[in-house]
Amino acid sequence: MTRYTRITGMNDVLFDDQPYWRYVLERAQHVADLFGYRRLDVPIMEVTPLFVRGVGEGTDIVEKEMYTFEDRDGTSVSLRPEFTAGIMRAYIENGLHVLPTPLKVWTSGPIFRHEKPQAGRYRQHSQFDIEVIGEQDPAVDAEVISVAWQLFTDLGFSGLRLHINSTGCPACKPAYVQRLVDYFTPLADRLPEVDQMRLRKNPLRILDSKEAATQPLLEAAPHIVEHLCVECDAHFARLRTYLDALERPYQVNYRIVRGLDYYTKTVFEIKADGLGAQDTICGGGRYDGLIEQLGGPPTPGIGFGSGIERIVMAMRQVGLAAPPDPAPKVMVCYLGEMAKVAAVNLVERLRRADIAALLAFGDRSLKAQLKSADRARAAYAVILGEEEIKAGLATVRDLARAQQEQIPLDNVLAWLVAA
Template sequence: MRRRALARYTRITGMNDVLFEDQRYWRYVLERIQYVADLYGYRRIDVPVMEVTALFVRGVGEGTDIVEKEMYSFEDRDGTLVSLRPEFTAGIMRAYIENGLHVLPMPLKVWTTGPLFRHEKPQAGRYRQHSQFDVEVIGEQDAAVDVEVISVAWHLFRELGFRDLRLEINSTGCPQCKPGYVRRLVEFFTPLAGQLPEVDRMRLRKNPLRLLDSKEEATQPLLERAPHIIEHLCPECAEHFARLRRYLDVLERPYRINHRIVRGLDYYTKTVFEIKAAGLGAQDTICGGGRYDGLIAELGGPPTPGIGFGSGIERIVLAMQQLRLPVPDEVTPQVMVCYLGETAKLAAVRLVEQLRNEGIRSLLAFGDRSLKAQLKHADRTGVAYAVILGEEEVRAGMATVRAMARGSQEAVALTQLCGWLRAALAIEAVPAAT
């Protein structure tokens, strides 16, 4: 009856279980994220998974697909309209303003990981609940910061084993020059509106820049002839983009200008970029980000520049699996303690804790099963050694150690067992607690 009842419940569409084989990839990715963040001097910040909806409407943009179609929004018990976060940047900027982080040395360099929620069509490596690695630098306009942010992502992917990476960059201008370009874009596409699919006609009316990111087949030939924003930048934005390119040249980092990169959020200004990896087909973008110099002021803080990027962890893991990139094996138990009789079980409970305190990954056989069943279970778990305690062994202060691969056994004094196992498993001694 219970099995039938459990079978009624399945994952919500777009939500995903991360099972054991994938967990070793996740562990490795998160370890490398921590390493690279430390290397570049970024500090971790965590923000709530839920914020007032108005924060995302104001920060992400009212005309975006995220706000209009994808956010998980609902009325809280007190009547407040709240949303599960669809992205990190707006929440981190809210935390920056609310907690007075402007008093810290600038620029403030932070990173975080965690789940995001968007009600969009699930696809490989992208779910309605997906996790993201996010980096933000607040308080500096220098284009060298843009290059550093790009370098954080680049360094991480190299650490993870990606090769043949491609960097694509563009500028989306600023509030001074972007409106003029948008008008040029509208002037170009309005006479051609009849050739656009309905979804792109909607974009033309509501958010013309999003046309540049269109994947609609009928729109592609028109985009080839569309005006480029870098030809309409104001002097400040043009100089910033020129500096960005000079710094990338100094690093000998290859890049190409992609006039169609605009990213999907309204707050982007000046630099936008994507990193792509070879061998992944059409879904080859593994990171994207850009500058948002007006966002903090838009949210009620003082005018403060910023830049950041996000990279989906599920997408990274899927790409690593597709490319067969090596990761460390799953960390598994090394020893199982087996026993015969209640007296031996009491000693086994004590022994397994002692082994763990010595840094030896250990399991205890449960359920008072026969020794044969316990050893069969030990074999299935993949431990290297089974430590067998019987009542006679306990009285004699001895244990029988069975090498599971060879099937050989050896009697070892309990007082020497931890050292024997450490030597056999090549484990360094755990320093004594002070």
């Protein structure tokens, strides 16, 4: 018989990890609420041209990593490789521009990239995503960074480090890209093949190259912040002013460009101590031209994404615990068929009263049922026997103290509510 296994790069989130997932998403929801962000969900699948146009035709994501296939009607569709393009499509299609600006939204869910699987990064992985649409004020950039900073602080990360850069805008970026090309072209024979390809297709991506041979060549490469137009330079200066006012430490990192073509002006990453070389836990930036590029009116925007698997792995790596999943308050045990019928009825009444309750299945011995209650971390066991049922009684056992008492069966629900 065929033994089925996970597809390469996909991952099962098993019980030991679920408390972490629950905790991260609960804190993400809490922080989003604190900052006034509203949840918006979009499909995991869109027409392929949306991502080609939005993410960038020459990017690794579009050329190598997207899960693209032909739908039954012949339409080319792709599983989303990121959230922003789909959210911008929803913004345009649903006329969300009529809502008060800035529109502040958050979402979470799976994204798909056919890239080399690595620790905390899978071909299907989930992200927490933040987007702010309709405002150019660099104070918005500072707030978006603060959302991420507060989330990671709430989760317990220490030694957080903020790296920022500006990638300019269509007015100044092309001239800088040409300077970059002019710098690297005479050095092209010293570049690895992958960076030679980047030089031809997307020169900015050389700046975040991880290739060893490229590193010494990057030392003397021109910095974009020295070639910004007046508007971009002022925007970047004001962002730094707001970060200084927040007493948020940051480093201008000239090599941050992010991997998507739509970024303009501010880009940033947040790193944490104790994670080794793979220390980035969040990245994002501004995309002021994206909505217009997708057929909407000129509308600025900024956002970030952070991988849930990456956060969970990082929490485990630095020893941050997550609260355990809630335990049931009670397990109802029984001896005999008459008692089992009463147990089924009692469990139903407990759940209707919003008390988490389990029923012992399988007609096992009382000792086995109590062991199951311990394993489930139940606080109490209610024990029903046929003689007790006839007498209108039930035994309630405090499992932590190993103490028990008999109470009227009709009073069990009220007793547990008060316990």
